[in-house]
Amino acid sequence: METEPNAPRPIRPAGVRTKSGTTTTSRAARPPRTKAESAHEGPAVLSIDGLVKRFGPKTAVAGIDLQVRAGSFFGIVGPNGAGKTTTLSMVTGLLRPDAGQVSVHGTDVWADPVTAKHHMGVLPDRLRLFDRLTGAQLLYYAGVLRGLDNATVRKRSSDLAVAFGLDEALHRLVADYSAGMTKKIALAAAMIHSPRLLVLDEPFESVDPVSAANITEILRKYTHAGGTVVLSSHSMDLVQRICDSVAVVVNGAILASGTIDEVRGNATLEERFVELVGGRREAEGMEWLHVFSD
């Protein structure tokens, strides 16, 4: 779980990549937690190498390297506009990178998208769904597009609906769902073809705590069985609680990555994150807020 992979690097376009910042490398500092073990030992199911994306003059992703090993529960955290969504879009084949390589289970996403995309389940953030379909129809659509047969899709749809608490809503239009329910049906659609790798952009945003706990449990069992989850989140507590590894992305570059314990050291992940991002600004001159206008 390093930004410095030991494996030989593929050739990378020259002059487009900035080195990711301070990298936590104290691998032997403490015994790895049991749940991180598989993360250290499994083969890399996702490897990102020198990924760059520019939008006009603005560089959104400035050379990201990352290895995610099979069976790990990987969190990507960063402040707003750090490039998390851009990175995940390039990983999932939704956004063409300006430079760099992404490979999933040994297949280059941009050279052989058919195979690579087959290994991935995707939950994008802030993109629409085909919301004139009912929940059941959307799951069926996603399942068949992913190559499942009729019986399997129906079986998995009803299992997913029960697991995510959507069975009551399956026959309503997705357009009439609440924000949390929409997130859950999209998440269900992402995992219906049992991919090796789940790439989830803000999976818990506006999901209620009970559903979030259920989903966490499902994802945990999935990683124990050898599946891999990469998720982005704003919630440090959540990432510290459920992920075994984490990468901190700021201004399109990775500032730290490793197991949760390696990255956070003796502090909480949130404290370490604030420190990495450049510390909190003291809220000065806000005394007027303590005198109320009537």
Next chain:
Amino acid sequence: MVARLLRLKIQLLFNTFRRSPWHLVGLLVGIVYGLSLSTLIVVSFVSLRLVPADLAAPIVIVFGSIITLGFLLVPLVSGVDDTLDPRKFALFSIPTSTLSWALAIASLVSIPSIVLLFLAAAQIVTWGRTPGAIAVALLSAALITVSCVLGARVSTSVAAFVLNSRRAREILGVIAVTAIVLLSPSFVLLLAVDWASDGLRILNVIAGVAAVTPFGAAWAAPAAAAMGDAGSAVTSLAIAAAYVALLAVGWRLLVGAMLTTPQRMVKVKRYGGLGWFGALPTTPTGVVLARSLTYWGRDARYRISLIVIPVVPVLVATPLLVGGVPMEIVALLPVPAMAMFLSWAIHNDVAFDSTAYWLHVASHVPGAADRLGRALPALALGVPLVVGGSVGAALLHGDVHVVWSIMGVSACVLLAGLGLSSITSARFPYPAAHPGDSPFAQPQAAGAASSLIQSFSFFAVLLLAVPAGVFATLGFLVDPSYHTVALVAGLLVGALVFITGILLGGRIVERRGPELLAFTLRN
């Protein structure tokens, strides 16, 4: 408060110019179009000053009524983006009356309102022939401006507030189209009037009715005054003033209600089973087809293109028949025209998906399956339409042999049109109304680029139909046996273009998936 909201509205107006170049081009085209149209009307109004009052009156009253009515009705169907929705100010502690006043005045700062101000001023020039008429025209100018602007405010808010559910908006869209369908023959009949001899009489009748309605009264008052009819002028002014008062009270009550009513909860409809998905094969083509069919049934944007199909024959045939073209010839045209419109329905299909298209990119749907699934619903509707329509048209025409020619040309237009649409929707998508928006809410950026693509593919389809058309003409002029050749030629060319379109469009979709998604994200 008034000054502050005015400043906000002016800022909003300027910000519309600070967008991407294509937006700007679209906006500029719109402005140039609007400016030239309004200049034309203003110049006409000013020049009507030189025309005798009894001749100018019906023209001004009828045009004016259409303008006032337009300000009231257009926001209802067009789904105007309301930048000054009263509910946006609900969290600030502004007294309701102050807010309703301020919002009404601020809505004077918009491009339609500014054009309206010029028109209201122009009619003063038309009628300012006597001191009395000048006074009435000044009053009327104020009444015209206030009634139009308030009318637009009220109906925009009604559209946003009362009709805020998705289903209500869709139903309204369907009602609007049905109304257009029902009215279209009467427009055509209006065209058929011999305006040179009867025109003035008919205008006078319409103007006489309009003058006592709230929409025409403010325009009619100065006309009456200029003709020396003080009584009518006062009556018209009173009607116009009553309308303004009604709108003002309605607006104040509406603002009050909007600020205190939570968003309406809509009854949610339940659907059983999987619908089309359960009936069609479990393959990528099958599910894309099922999804398309479901959208044709549920999405107002697709339904509009369906509703237009039966209007086409009416619009094509009526003016020709009225113009004296014999039935035998007129009967040949509607079926190919309907085939053209049907194949047209999917020419921007990816833009209709909006960002939901990510699912196709992430799943890497086989391109041909994506294209074919989208084209098949139109083909499924088109085949019975072409076959049945051709038989009907041949019967109307009188010679049954013609059926093969009509069928050949129509099938060619349908198939070639679908093939080309499969390519254009993949290679040249342009901004479309978002899912759930009014089907009439065409984004401004759709301007120049899209009309170029549309006219190009239109002429390409016409060109591809030439072989079938030539054989059909030979069938008429030389030997009826050429009609069957026309059918074969039409089917061959059509099938070839259709298959090419599906395959080529499919390759484009596979190669440019991320670019297509990026396009939907921009809009």
